[in-house]
Amino acid sequence: MxxxxxxxxxxxxxxxxxxxxxxxxxxxxxxxxxxxxxxxxxxxxxxxxxxxxxxxxxxxxxxxxxxxxxxxxxxxxxxxxxxxxxxxxxxxxxxxxxxxxxxxxxxxxxxxxxxxxxxxxxxxxxxxxxxxxxxxxxxxxxxxxxxxxxxxxxxxxxxxxxxxxxxxxxxxxxxxxxxxxxxxxxxxxxxxxxxxxxxxxxxxxxxxxxxxxxxxxxxxxxxxxxxxxxxxxxxxxxxxxxxxxxQIDAMIDSRLQAEAYYKEFFDAYPQYGRVYTAPEGITGNGYLSVIQSHKVSGDDLAARLRDAGIGCARTYPQTLCEQGPSQGCLRTSDLQHSQRFSRMVINLPLFAGITREECEASAQALLQAFEAL
Ligand SMILES: Cc1ncc(COP(=O)(O)O)c(C=O)c1O
Missing domain, CATH: 3.40.640.10 (Type I PLP-dependent aspartate aminotransferase-like (Major domain))
Structure with missing residues (x-):
């Protein structure tokens, strides 16, 4: 699929x-x-x-x-x-x-x-x-x-x-x-x-x-x-x-269902990564599926997913401090958390109207990528 x-x-x-x-x-x-x-x-x-x-x-x-x-x-x-x-x-x-x-x-x-x-x-x-x-x-x-x-x-x-x-x-x-x-x-x-x-x-x-x-x-x-x-x-x-x-309420609901599916699925495999969703006290909108891989880089996972026919993204693959025009900018620390996250993040398909079958196929493909790499 x-x-x-x-x-x-x-x-x-x-x-x-x-x-x-x-x-x-x-x-x-x-x-x-x-x-x-x-x-x-x-x-x-x-x-x-x-x-x-x-x-x-x-x-x-x-x-x-x-x-x-x-x-x-x-x-x-x-x-x-x-x-x-x-x-x-x-x-x-x-x-x-x-x-x-x-x-x-x-x-x-x-x-x-x-x-x-x-x-x-x-x-x-x-x-x-x-x-x-x-x-x-x-x-x-x-x-x-x-x-x-x-x-x-x-x-x-x-x-x-x-x-x-x-x-x-x-x-x-x-x-x-x-x-x-x-x-x-x-x-x-x-x-x-x-x-x-x-x-x-x-x-x-x-x-x-x-x-x-x-x-x-x-x-x-x-x-x-x-x-x-x-x-x-x-x-x-x-x-x-x-x-x-x-129709925005139904659109957000559809996004949140997909997000919840991915969370439940990957919470069973904590050795591979962590699914981020809105923290306590905050109501999220399901804008993106946010998964941080523990060991395999986001680029390697994305290549596997693409080979399997699963669209994916990496938001964001590089941080601001890694861009040409930001060189020499002031920074408040070594910015290690953002740079590490950017290397490891992978986003699965998530949009209003995505089907349960599409979520299942996407999650399975990512699981296979984790297992293979
Ligand atoms: C965090 C953030 N700020 C600003 C923008 C800029 O918005 P636009 O593309 O409409 O100019 C975007 C997205 O595109 C964004 O994600």
Whole structure:
């Protein structure tokens, strides 16, 4: 049996006709940049993610750049970022001329390590930090991060690109953040039909600044309060996302069932690896199947899985400190936990609509790879 790593068509199929009708309406009304459907989406996102103000934008990377700028992050400021994450947070910091400082992950929850973050601040005096809610959950120390950053005057931007639906002690992760972001890249838990993103804040003044920054810093049509960006969404993406939102609970449920299957399966083989899921107190969204191999490298496992017809990924095969542009960056330790995890991680197929048979075939193939190597 061949299993794809991801199959987006399965979430599109149930709402395909409605999407086509919506897109026809967008064409008829030339709703290409901003407009009423984007406004409707912002309202709906604010409601479901329990965030007071939501502002749509062009992608999750722009959301980070705009978020940093809205929080007052300036060129030269030191900004902490976890060493294990997608490259975009590093880019966002660098693009506004600030200085990324790499912080290791905690090996238990795989998120930026709070104790190391504090030590790093004592040494380097962070002006800001990007806390990434990574892999489908968030830090068990999220409350401590927020409190500490407030006390120390560190601007905290929360990257929720991967965390649609994640809850921390019962509360949406987007609720308690001063500014947070999301990505609607198609493979995300809530994905668009192209690139798209959004920013959230409970602060109405910040929401205005964020909205202006994503629209050329505009005050009026040809008057400007800021040097901003062009990062707007149009009706095509907004209407697609609204259709996906109609079925998002079932989509997340399907992801969580697959995640639970893999966990139960591999918990019986602790000698081979560890399956990570949301830690206690956190509700995960099943974004990825996260398996850390104990002995065999993730690359070797991935090669075997591919030979067996099982799609897989390695999120992330290398950390930020191993990339060319990050050489010479400040770091708060030897970053060993993130680098070790990256060498050993393997992700099995996991997407909305994956079948039980596909999960079984994927798990069996990985077990065979463990046994053979
Ligand atoms: C943690 C994280 N931050 C930021 C981004 C950037 O989002 P986008 O691809 O929408 O620009 C992504 C994903 O793509 C991500 O996973």
């Amino acid at each position: 061949r299993v794809p790593f991801i199959d987006l068509k399965r979430s599109i199929e149930p709402v395909r006709e409605q999407i086509l009708a919506d897109w026809t309406r967008c064409l008829d009304h030339t709703e290409f940049v901003s407009g009423p459907t984007v406004q409707k989406l912002e309202k709906e996102l604010g409601r479901v993610l329990e965030a007071e103000h939501a502002v749509a934008c062009a992608n999750g990377t722009d959301a980070l750049i705009i978020g940093l700028q809205a929080l007052g992050v300036k060129a030269g400021m030191r900004v902490a970022v976890p060493n294990m994450t997608f490259w975009a947070p590093f880019e966002a910091i660098a693009q506004i001329g600030a200085e990324p400082v790499l912080v290791d992950i905690n090996p238990d929850d795989l998120q930026m390590d709070f104790e190391e973050f504090k030590r790093g601040h004592e040494k380097y005096r962070f002006g800001a930090a990007i806390l990434v809610h990574l892999l489908g959950w968030t830090s068990t120390r999220l409350g401590d991060f927020r409190k500490y950053c407030k006390e120390e005057g560190i601007h905290l931007l929360e990257d929720g690109a991967q965390s649609y639906g994640v809850r921390y002690h019962g509360e949406s992760v987007y609720t308690g953040a001063e500014v947070s972001t999301i990505s609607f890249y198609p493979a995300k838990v809530l994905g668009a039909a192209g690139d798209a993103g959004a920013m959230f804040t409970p602060n109405p003044k910040l929401a205005e600044v964020i909205r202006a920054l994503g629209n050329h810093g505009r005050a009026g049509h040809y008057t400007y309060d800021y040097v901003g960006w062009n990062s707007r969404m149009g009706g095509i993406q907004a209407s697609f996302l609204l259709r996906m939102l109609e």
